[in-house]
Each structure stands twice: as C-alpha cells, then as structure tokens.
Amino acid sequence: MDPDRSPADAVPDFPPPLPPAAFAVGEEIRRAIAAGTRLRPRGAGTWWTDPGGGADARALRLAGLTHVTDLAPADLVVTVGAGCPLDALDRALRERGVWLALDPPGHRARTVGGVLSVGAGGPLAARYGAPRDQVLGMTVVAGNGTPVRMGGRVVKNVAGFDLAKVVVGGYGAFGAIVEAHLRLRAVPAADVSVAWTGSLRDVAAAARRVLAAGSEPAALEVLGPSVAGDLLAADAWALAIRQLGGRASVEEELAVVSGAVGASLRRHGVDGTAGFWLRWREIAGAWPVVLRVGADPSLWPDAIALAEEHIGPAAGVSATASRGTVRLGFPAVGAGALGSLREAAALHGWPVTLERADAALREAAGVWGALDPGVRRLAERLRGVFDPNRVFAVPLLA
Secondary structure (H helix, E strand, O other): OOOOOOHHHOOOOOOOOOOHHHHHHHHHHHHHHHHOOEEEEEOOOOOOOOOOOOOOEEEEEOOOOOOEEEEEOOOOEEEEEOOOEHHHHHHHHHOOOEEOOOOOOOOOOOEHHHHHHHOOOOOOHHHHOOHHHHEEEEEEEOOOOOEEEEEOOOOOOOOOOOOHHHHOOOOOOOOEEEEEEEEOEEOOOEEEEEEEEEOHHHHHHHHHHHHHOOOOOOEEEEEOHHHHHHHHOOOOEEEEEEEEEOHHHHHHHHHHHHHHHOOOOEEEEOOOHHHHHHHHHHHHOOOOEEEEEEOOHHHHHHHHHHHHHHHOOOOEEEEEOOOOEEEEEEOOOOHHHHHHHHHHHHOOOOOEEEEEOOHHHHHHHOOOEOOOHHHHHHHHHHHHHHOOOOOEOOOOEO
16 A cells, blocks of 8 residues: 555545535535534434434435445445435345345335444344445545545455444544445345244343354344334244345254254244344334443343343343344433443443434433543544534534
C-alpha cells in the first residue's frame, strides 16, 4: 500500500465513479452546515418511528436511493443504494439465484442503509456473522459533505484499517451511507428448521451440546417463552435451529443436532421455515424498546438474568447462543435503570446497545451509552474526523 494513501483510499485500481447520490447528499449536508442546521439520516422510518434529534434537526432523507446495480451472481456481489428496502432487494437477488444473509428484526421494508447503520443482524448471524460481515465496501458522505469510498467491491481488497467497520453500527454518527457493496451467497437447495422446548436450564444445556458436537447451524436461536408462545404455541423456552445447504448435508446436520439435543426437550416441527423466521422478525421488531447485550457465548443466560435484574421482566427474549448476543424487548425502560445495567454489564466486558427506543431515552442514555474511557476517546476522535461540524444529530454516547 502506498504510504501516502489514506485507509479510505484502499480500493481496487480503476474504481467505478462515485454514485450521483453521493454528490447530492453532500450538497444537502453543506447547505445544512451553512444554515446551522443539524441532520438526522433517515431511511424508511420503520425502525426509528420517533426520529428525535431536537427541534433544530431535520431529516436527511435517503429512502429514495433504491438502485440495485452491478448485480454479479457469479461473483456473489451486488451494489445497492442505501434506501433500497430489504424485501425488494431479496426478490431481485433470488430471481438470479443468490441471497443476502441479513435477517434483522423489524419490517421487511427496512432499508439496507438503515440496517447497516444500526449494525444488528438476526438469527442468521450464528453462521454468517453480523451485518458488517456482509459488507465489502461502502460510499459514505461525511459530515463536511465529502463522499468517502470505504473498502471495495471484491473480497479481501481492503488494506489497512477497514473504515466501513466503524460506520456499520454507528447509527449515522460517522456519516450518511449512500451505497453499499454486499457479499452474496448462492440460494441453498434445502432450508429446514426444527425447534425444541423446555426449561431455560435444559434449553441452555442442549445449545451447548449442539455446539460441542461440532454442528454449525445457520441459526441457533434461544427464544423466551413469549416468543416461543407466538411461534410454537408453547409456554416454555425454545431452541430453534435452522440448517441451510445441500439436501444431504442438511439431513446429516439435523441428525447430529437431534442427537446432541437428546430426549430432555420436546421436539416441534416447523412448517414453512421462511415464514417462521419472518414471523420472528415481526415479533422482535414490535418491541418498543430493544436492548442488545454482547455477552460471552457461554454466558448468555447470565446476561438475560442481569438485564432482568436491573430492568425487570422482559416482554421478549431472543439469544443467538453461538455468539452470545442477547436481544431483549421491553415496553419501556428508564434511563437510570439502563445506566445501572450498563455499569453492571461493563464489569463482565459486555456492551449494552440501545438498539431501539424513543427519542427521549436515546437522548438521555445514548445509543452506545457510557464507554470505557479509552474506547470513548477513540470514538470521539473518529467522530471528530468524520463529522467535524457535528451536523449529524445522533446521541451515540451518554
């Protein structure tokens, strides 16, 4: 890598031109700076139904950036505008025999940019990773109106510090995403799900046995009783497994999983795998407040207990056991209780992200909350670089 080049320049030779939208968004940002107005990056508005940002902030609307270009099924890559709805993208991809491993909670019309901004995936993260793992590169418009190309359009072409990893999950605090290059996969021949129900203790033990058996399901999700009740009509905790791949390999993997789970749990068939997981997205997307705890994979039950100790009983719980990611839904959460939970979780090294909430709670508690002093300094320095004018009205830190 040329030492005179910045990490943002770490792109393939002869890169394609920047999308016209980048310049239009940049001009809008510069007008806001000149007028002393702050901006709220805004997609479809299905996730942040209460946009916040204060009376001096207006929406930077990105939902019109719906283009799907450079779809190359053979290369397993697509370039897509930040405002493209996930359901529309999914239809376009499957017509070409490929798909995108993004299944976040919420309405299927959530935009690509909005999902990447929040940085939260769904059960498929068990095998395929979080949203940042689906991103090869992006075009972002920084807080001074300058388009910045991050990463590239092919696998393993990023040298140095991958800036896209900072923007994904940054809630728009580091810039407005206008376009993304995404990693695709071939549509599998088989897609099968099975679930088991029982006590939390038995479900947790079964999940550990599945992982110890060497199985790597596409989804390995533990569902709290309210979620299991909606999905399986069962008043118990549930372990839901999804397997994707060739028909023979899926059958073999399910046999391994079934043997590892054993007879201590009640087995449930799942009719319509895709519908089952779409329903999961609707359920988790209906919780007014969503907290996401990044626990150790072996300690996710402790993270659930800790959250309910400080906040109270959750309206819904869903945990990706192999990653230790715990998502909890509540009808309401006080800023003080959330702060107390974050302090307790920090003792274990567990971040607590305010994945969804109304504007008042986001402003009071911060989306990321109170970080370790060193991490906080780094976050503030990066924000100073990407948004020197603080034009983006995003309450990232408490």
